[in-house]
Amino acid sequence: MRIVFIGPPGAGKGTQAERLVAAFHMAHLSTGDMLRAARDAHTELGRQAEGYMSAGQLVPDAIIIDLIRQRLADADCRQGYLLDGFPRTLAQAEALDAMLAQAGTPLDAVLELQVPEEELFQRLAGRGRTDDQPVVIRQRLVAYRKQTEPLLAYYGAKGLLRSVQGLGTVEEVFGRARQVLDPRAS
Ligand code: ADP
Numbered sequence: 502m503r504i505v506f507i508g509p510p511g512a513g514k515g516t517q518a519e520r521l522v523a524a525f526h527m528a529h530l531s532t533g534d535m536l537r538a539a540r541d542a543h544t545e546l547g548r549q550a551e552g553y554m555s556a557g558q559l560v561p562d563a564i565i566i567d568l569i570r571q572r573l574a575d576a577d578c579r580q581g582y583l584l585d586g587f588p589r590t591l592a593q594a595e596a597l598d599a600m601l602a603q604a605g606t607p608l609d610a611v612l613e614l615q616v617p618e619e620e621l622f623q624r625l626a627g628r629g630r631t632d633d634q635p636v637v638i639r640q641r642l643v644a645y646r647k648q649t650e651p652l653l654a655y656y657g658a659k660g661l662l663r664s665v666q667g668l669g670t671v672e673e674v675f676g677r678a679r680q681v682l683d684p685r686a687s
Contacts, residue, residue: 502527502581503606504682505588505597505661507652508614509645510638511621511628512667513674517614518585520675525682528582530572532565532589554632557640559589559648566596573600589649594656610682611656614674616667618642 502525508514515531522529536554539547546568553560569587572578588594601607616624625638632641656662663681667674 502609502682503584503601504582505584505608505611505656506586506614507611507649507656508667509616509618509621509649510641511625512614512616513624513671514585514614516671517667517675517678518583520671521612521678521682522583524679525583526580528575528577528580529585530569530578530582530587531585532568532587533585535568535572536560555637557632557637557644559644562590562592562596565589566593569593569597570600573604588652589644591651591655594652608661610663611652611661612678612682613653613662613664614667614678615664620668 504521504525504527506514506518506521515533518529518531521527536547536550540551540554541547546564549564550560559565565587569584573582584597588597621642622638625633625641626635632638653662653664665674665677665681
């Protein structure tokens with residue numbers, strides 16, 4: 502399966518992503534993880550991305566689209582993949598569509614994890630990543646609302662959107678996600 506995973510920062514996407522890729526045998530493509538690895542390894546990409554990340558802003562589309570284009574060419578993506586944190590803007594979504602149309606490998610579904618904003622703030626504030634300071638958290642939530650939420654309508658119109666509630670235990674949320682991706686599984 503080829504899945505896009507969308508949800509606000511703090512929704513628990515990373516945790517659920519790990520379970521989903523194990524259950525459905527997909528490669529896990531987290532742009533946040535890729536950028537943090539690049540930053541820690543002091544690569545050119547990491548250097549370019551760092552300022553945006555530490556301010557809670559999105560890294561420019563061209564950089565991210567290039568990164569994903571290269572990653573999708575890797576052999577492990579042939580078994581399917583979960584895109585975690587990409588696309589985050591309409592321009593990224595359109596670029597992804599164009600890539601996948603050209604390759605003849607369309608998306609199977611877009612999974613949205615829904616969590617109320619008050620809850621997000623509490624979860625993020627307790628996490629301790631360098632971009633988890635209150636001002637930066639607020640900026641990341643703003644970026645999500647302004648730039649990423651429009652993707653829900655975009656994928657909804659294509660009939661791909663599957664939304665699940667992100668409140669409850671990890672196991673409960675995982676059960677819901679698995680169910681909407683593969684109703685036969687449970
Ligand atoms: P979270 O969802 O918890 O905010 P991520 O780990 O997905 O965190 O992303 C961390 C940061 O990496 C973002 O705030 C942003 O600066 C950058 N980033 C990750 N994915 C993208 C993307 N698709 N487009 C632009 N910037 C991105």
